Amino acid sequence: MELLLSSAIGMLTAAGVYLILRRRSFAVVLGMTMLSYAINLFLFSTGRLVVNAPPVLRDGAASYTDPLPQALVLTAIVISFGMTAVVVMMALGAFLEGGDDRVDMPRADRLPADSLSADRMSGDGDA
Amino acid sequence: MSPALIAALPFIGALLPGLLIRSGRDVAAISCATATFIALLGLCLHIPAVMAGEVVTARFEWLPSLGLNANFRIDGLGLLFGILILGIGLLIIAYARHYLSRQDPAGVFYTYLMLFQGAMLGIVLSDNILLLLVFWELTSLSSFLLIGYWKHLPEGRQGARMALTVTGMGGLAMIAGMLILGNIAGSFDITDILQAREAIQASPYYLPALLLILLGAFTKSAQFPFHFWLPHAMAAPTPVSAYLHSATMVKAGLFLMARLWPVLSGTPEWFYIVATTGLATMVLAAWIAIFRDDLKSLLAFSTVSHLGLITMLLGFGTEAAAVAAVFHIVNHATFKAALFMTAGIIDHEAGTRSIARLGGLRRLMPITFVIGTLAALSMAGIPPLNGFLSKELMLEQATHAAWQGHPGLVAATATLGALFSVCYSLRFVWQVFLGPERQDYPHRPHDPGFGLWSAPALLAVLVVLIGLFPDSMAGWLVAASASAVTGTAQHPHLALWHGVTPALMLSAVALAGGVALLALNRRLLALRAAMAWPEAKAIFDAITRAVTCAAGFLTDRLTNGSMARAFAAFSLTVVLCGLWAFSTGGWQGATRPMLPIQPVPLVGWVLLMVATCCMVAFHRRRILALVLVGIIGLMVSVSFIYLSAPDLALTQISVEVVTVVLLLLALNFLPKFTVIESPDRKRGLDAFIATLTGLGFGALAYVIMRSDFAFSPISEYMLANSYKLGGGDNVVNVILVDFRGYDTFGEITVLGIAALTIFALTETLLAGATGRRLRNWVHDSRRAGDRHPLMLVVVTRLVLPIALVVGLYIFLRGHNMPGGGFVAGLVVSVALVSQYMASGFAWAQERQKINYHALIGAGVIAAGLTGIGAWFAGLPFLTSTYGYVKLPGLEEFELASAMGFDLGVFLCVVGAVMLALNSLSRIARTAGETVNLHPMDIDPSKEARR
Known part of the structure; x- marks a missing residue:
């Protein structure tokens, strides 16, 4: 069972990372969703896996699941929704304002690597 | 008055100029002086107790779990430094009132000055090394503000930055050293640390701790090779130079060495590191000082030289040398502050500090001439002034010290330093005050008003009085603080005349040599100009530029505006760190049995894997991808149910619904398809990075799930108390x-x-x-x-x-x-x-x-x-x-x-x-x-x- 869950976590992570490395915002949003699944499952698994244990206190129960990771993951799920919503809104806003849905800074705006001359390095230009 | 209140008073005083900003600079100066004076009074009330050998303490718990407590103590050493800080502070406040021009914002100046005073007082009164570190950093910051006070001057800004960089880095090293020291001693309270000499010196961490602490002390006290920041800090207004860079802040490093003297000194490491550094600094800086043209620069290098002298004395590690060190701290503070103020007056009245443009001021500024000459002669070590007394003591100690078995080496080098010192001190008098009057001063020089010369005059009187009556004027203070430094009661006998001793002979040699050297001054100048000397500022600038360039290079390569690049670098770093941690972590192998794989979960797993693969393969068709996201989310929810987490399953599935609705709404306005942009090679590389990260993360999850808890989980407490405390x-x-x-x-x-x-x-x-x-x-x-x-x-x-x-x-x-x-x-x-x-x-x-x-x-x-x-x-x-x-x-x-x-x-x-x-x-x-x-x-x- 552990093997199944950890391979699923690995697969979801790989999918998430690959999609985040894409250039368009929607793929990045999907990737972040994937990564959230992976991380939530991972956090949950730190409580170790228990099958068929009662999730609430019950008389005569021999063992319980670890409730703490569950509580953490529960809030994490809700927060990741909030994060996805904000990112989606930003992606939408960027697309509507800028006309395309690339996540990278346009090449023209990037700092050319060879302009790192000494004047930028010596602080506020006192020299 | 409680030591804590004394330490707090300057900070309270720092608020006053701001609050009284509309009342003018006189009120600002008076309010600061009042706060300083009350603190000084409170400190002096403790003199009888300290003289009786008591240690006055005040303790407050701040963060006891970290060992950080607001503990203050007043012993002899704290008393000596406290009197120096507050006493000279008072004089500086009065002097600055008349020194600052109309354009200079006085309120800001006084606020900075009081902040500095409080920080410095905090250092010397702390009884906890962590608290001391807090104040230590505060002095670096407030001195940064003070050096850069004239914000419009580039030299001021550069000097401030250099001072902050050098002393700040030393401070960081010292934090590490102090933490090691505290861990060896088992407490961060100085009182406890001072008792732990054997444990500290026997510890294998003694040398690292010593090196790190000394790095902090040497940078602060401008010891070679960190001496270069002090002359550049001279861009500050002269009151600041007189206060920070002669009397107080640069002595913080000396204070620390004196404070920890009982536990750190006495080992060969201590002797060779501290005494050698001190000796080298003393000679080198004195040599440079001979050739400086700027009055303040000359005084700055001479300060470095005298700081080296005191460091060397502390480095000798003997009790008599510690007495001499303490005595010279007092003497140096008096004559050097007076000299700085004299230099400030000359700059103020004659319009220049360049020795080449001065000379013949004797008749034009008679009062300044007397003050300056007395202080300079004391610096040269001419009897009967106080500088002579401590220089004699120093030379005597130097004759007792043997370096690598060479008994005369230290004494000879120290005499050479004293000789240079005579040379630059006499040069100060000769080329500024004596000689023919000139016609081309920038301003017509004349003596300033009483306000400006009263403070240095008072110090000059002290110079003479301590010289004539050392035992009654300073003996008690030196005895009390030397006792605190060495940890045993000291009763030094300070006197002008000890008979014809080797030290007196060396003094005479130094005096004669110094005069001779001065006579050769012009030829020496030519010689020095012909030789190429490495310029410390250029080296510092080159290092800073190289480091900034490297940092900028790395930053701009990693975050060049491409999110994918930054994220790929991040993922790879995490994977590499994880690999490194795992390979050094010593995992013992699986300790938990694997749960059996049942057919239904297996079906769910296959669904999840297939959906994820399809999702990556078809992510360009965005609506289809959303459907697949729904399936994956559903499978995740199902796995939560299977693994006994119904709360999570409920949350996941309802979040899934709103997320998909949200994405659908957004997709309404986004392109429905993603075009292929990246070349195959790039996608292959991304896939490789993704696979690597996935493998690492999956393996980590697997290892965790197959291992038992390293500590008993805190959820046991929650399970046991959920009903009892929370009622659920x-x-x-x-x-x-x-x-x-x-x-x-x-x-x-x-x-x-x-x-x-x-x-x-x-x-x-x-x-x-x-x-x-x-x-x-x-x-x-x-x-x-x-x-x-x-x-x-x-x-x-x-x-x-x-x-x-x-x-x-x-x-x-x-x-x-x-x-x-x-x-x-x-x-x-x-x-x-x-x-x-x-x-x-x-x-x-x-x-x-x-x-x-x-x-x-x-x-x-x-x-x-x-x-x-x-x-x-x-x-x-x-x-x-x-x-x-x-x-x-x-x-x-x-x-x-x-x-x-x-x-x-x-x-x-x-x-x-x-x-x-x-x-x-x-x-x-x-x-x-x-x-x-x-x-x-x-x-x-x-x-x-x-």
């Missing part, structure tokens, strides 16, 4: 609303902020150019013929009351069964969203008047008020209570105060989810979505009526 059987819910309620409180607040951010973004978009573009929007996909189908409308209407009741049920049972505020909020949101989907946003919006902003606010307030309620019962924030209630007609049921908190969670979740979806819908409406008047497009009942 559902431990997950009790953790959320009770044990870790503060977390949850923060989380719902963040959720609310996220929703408000989305709302604000929408507002901005709709108000700007995007709003106009949206109003002319042409949809790229065909519109559905029946946008609000009959089936959907009817079903959602039926489902709504049921869903609301289910939400209420889940909310109420949450404390004891799976459920709770989060899940209930999501379920209700889904029910509401389905109404929007069925009949359109505007139609549904008209039929409900709830303001989602208010809902979020009400949720946060409800949760907060529940938490505050605990205060009225005298309990900490968010402590919950519960009880059982019997209402007529109902079974007995439980009421927990946590329910109020859960209600807050519920309201916040509903408000946040709805506001987010609402905002996206508003964009759709702006883009020409027609608002329907009827709940559905095709209404059979209307058709029937017709």
